[in-house]
Amino acid sequence: MNNTLAKCGCDCINCPTYRENVKTSEDRKKCSTGWERFLKIKLSPEKLRACDGCSIPDLQRKTYYLNCRVRKCAIINEMENCAYCTGFPCNELLEVHSLQKISNREDFIKTSGKEISASDYRYFIEPYAGLVHLNRIRQTLTVNDYKDYKRYSPKTGFADFNQSGLQENLIKIHKLLTSLYVEENISYARLQTVENKRERILKILWTIGLYGTYNKNLKCIELDAKTFMNQKVHGMYKSLIEYFELLKEYDIHGEIIPLVEKGWLTPMGGLRKEGWIIRFKFGDSKDMETDKTFINFIHQLSVRYGNSAFKKFKRADLRLMII
Numbered sequence: 001m002n003n004t005l006a007k008c009g010c011d012c013i014n015c016p017t018y019r020e021n022v023k024t025s026e027d028r029k030k031c032s033t034g035w036e037r038f039l040k041i042k043l044s045p046e047k048l049r050a051c052d053g054c055s056i057p058d059l060q061r062k063t064y065y066l067n068c069r070v071r072k073c074a075i076i077n078e079m080e081n082c083a084y085c086t087g088f089p090c091n092e093l094l095e096v097h098s099l100q101k102i103s104n105r106e107d108f109i110k111t112s113g114k115e116i117s118a119s120d121y122r123y124f125i126e127p128y129a130g131l132v133h134l135n136r137i138r139q140t141l142t143v144n145d146y147k148d149y150k151r152y153s154p155k156t157g158f159a160d161f162n163q164s165g166l167q168e169n170l171i172k173i174h175k176l177l178t179s180l181y182v183e184e185n186i187s188y189a190r191l192q193t194v195e196n197k198r199e200r201i202l203k204i205l206w207t208i209g210l211y212g213t214y215n216k217n218l219k220c221i222e223l224d225a226k227t228f229m230n231q232k233v234h235g236m237y238k239s240l241i242e243y244f245e246l247l248k249e250y251d252i253h254g255e256i257i258p259l260v261e262k263g264w265l266t267p268m269g270g271l272r273k274e275g276w277i278i279r280f281k282f283g284d285s286k287d288m289e290t291d292k293t294f295i296n297f298i299h300q301l302s303v304r305y306g307n308s309a310f311k312k313f314k315r316a317d318l319r320l321m322i323i
Contacts, residue, residue, distance in 0.1 A: 006054035009130025209298035
């Protein structure tokens, strides 16, 4: 097995933090300076880890990178790297890191807006252009070399719920909870993405329902910044907006409303604990009952089940609403 190439195509042996490339303090300083300049990664030289490469067995390496979903997927499917997979290139591979799809120096300059010399590109960027490396391997393979990936489905375990004769707002909530990021027969890497995103978005919904209040004038649920951030759900503005965009597919609308012109975001795009609120609602302004039912449902779960309430929520257990 080739241990110099990561499953995602990164060229480990030429990475600035590969164990053979960070032997001196000057090596570490060069890597630290270059990463900050070109990749906005701020790590002091002494904090850089000497890496053994992604493809060696877990027992022969330290803990970092062990949880990479692309790496795990390739190992589970016993593939040398992703080039051999019938699902190549999957979305998880394409999005595994910011440089995965960079094809050459000109592409990096255009994408990043940063000038870079040919030598700096080879040293700091080219090792992470994983798709380039994998495509080279792919061109040498035949169809007989490809290997199909194992299929998985999330373990959701939804509670029984008879929809016959129920109010439309309860059915709407149930449909949301049982369909958000629920995909069948997917790769292991995709499974990790689905389960992770489902968990996060359900925590966002839970927090909004448990701590939000209904604004009768605006006909929506509102939640202040401090309360939301104190739950440690998710603090990046862009990611939260992406989740709200997903919810629009279910006719559910969430938005972040800045209350001040400046200071509600950190320089890196994180949300601060003040200066904004969340407004959230099901359907249009006429659908007030679903908003209220959603809040009521979560409050009843919290009162009845305490610390186990969120588990009931994840299982879409609405039975207490019809007892």
